[in-house]
Amino acid sequence: MKKIILGFAALSLIFASCNKDEMTNEQEQINYNGEIAGKSRICKSNEVLEEQIKSNPGRLQVLEEIENQTKSFIQSKRPGNGGSGGGGNDNEPPTDFPVVTIPVYVHVIYNSSQENISEAQINSQMQVLNEDFRMTNSDANQAPSEFADRAADTQIQFTLAGITRKFSNKTSWGTRDDMKKSSQGGVDPIDPAKYLNIWVCNIGGGILGYAQFPGGSSSTDGVVIGPQYFGTQGYVAAPFDGGRTTTHEVGHYLNLRHIWGDGRCRQDDYVNDTPSSDRANYGCPSYPTNHCKSNDMTMNYMDYVDDACMYMFSNGQKLRMRSVLESGGARAGLVN
Ligand code: ARG
Ligand code: ZN
Ligand code: CA
DSSP: OHHHHHHHHHHHHTTGGGSHHHHHHHHHHHHHHTOSSSSTTSSHHHHHHHHHHHHOTHHHHHHHHHHHHHHHHHHHTSBTTTBOOOSSSTTSOOOOOOOEEEEEEEEEEESSTTTSOOHHHHHHHHHHHHHHHHTOOTTGGGSOHHHHTTBOOOOEEEEEEEEEEEEOSOSOOTTSSGGGOGGGTSOOOSOTTTSEEEEEOOOOTTOOEEEOOTTSOGGGOSEEEOGGGSSSSSSOOTTSOSSHHHHHHHHHHTTOOOTTTTSSTTOOOSOTTSOOOSSOOOSOOOSOOEETTEEOOTTBTTSOOOGGGOOBOBHHHHHHHHHHHSTTSTTGGGOO
16 A cells, blocks of 8 residues: 555656646746747646546556556566666666557548648658657767667557548647547547557647547547648648657657656656756757756657757667557557
8 A cells, every 4th residue: 555655646746847836947948948928838748647637536546557567567677587688778678679560540630621631741740650769760860979879769660550531610629639529529539449549630729739648548549739740741830840749749648758757856757768857948959958967868759849859769768668568558459
């Protein structure tokens, strides 16, 4: 029982940054960079999770179980426990896994004809997802030497299973999951235990995308991306025209937290090889950017920088993502 209580306390830290006192810091950061007016860019995937916990106390216990499964999977891979070493550090698990393929359904829900994005635009997004997750992205070699050997080929790839299209009178959908419900004029997910469902529709409020973390309701499972931030060609808008919003949201969908742990220095993203930070970074930060007495891994997909300035997952993030795809993991059904 004690262990569970401790776990819950740790999990509650995730949400601390969404509280008012922490908001100030990030709010200033946004205004300083002048990118997005208002606070809507902050914590959307996390806010949705927080709502789920409020309306369903069992959600927190499921999260805790997923963390336990992740910890024991990573532990089992460490040298001396059947693992064979090699994550760039003697204590870190090896990072070689079978390549797995996740099938993807894309649901395009449009009001304007521009929002009815082309197949070419959808394919350009699939290409970015595959490049980023397999570390074949052309900017992969830009990581500073401090971080270069932590950059990961996650050995996860994606294939397009199908596209659905639907006209709607709605011009913006918000973050309350209506786009995922045919009863609300949206589109129901297709077999979410087996497929990554991606809804492409205008969210509004300056929000690029949001994701559901593992362990949530299957009826709302998947990620949502605004059409202008999906793919690299067609109806896209700089500086988020590199397809990296989807890379970031699929990171959440596979259980990654923001790189700064959504809080102060001691708040964790549960990843060993990502330095602690106390804030999101925006724009295109120069290296080194130092917070919490270490250099931020600003080029990580789970920071908030522009698409052109994020180009890596770390080995530790890879282990978290691979954990939920293992047999017994919360997203094992995606792998066939
Ligand atoms: N959920 C974040 C938002 O809506 C996504 C940030 C993605 N960052 C990016 N450079 N594409 O702001
Ligand atoms: Zn995020
Ligand atoms: Ca970390």
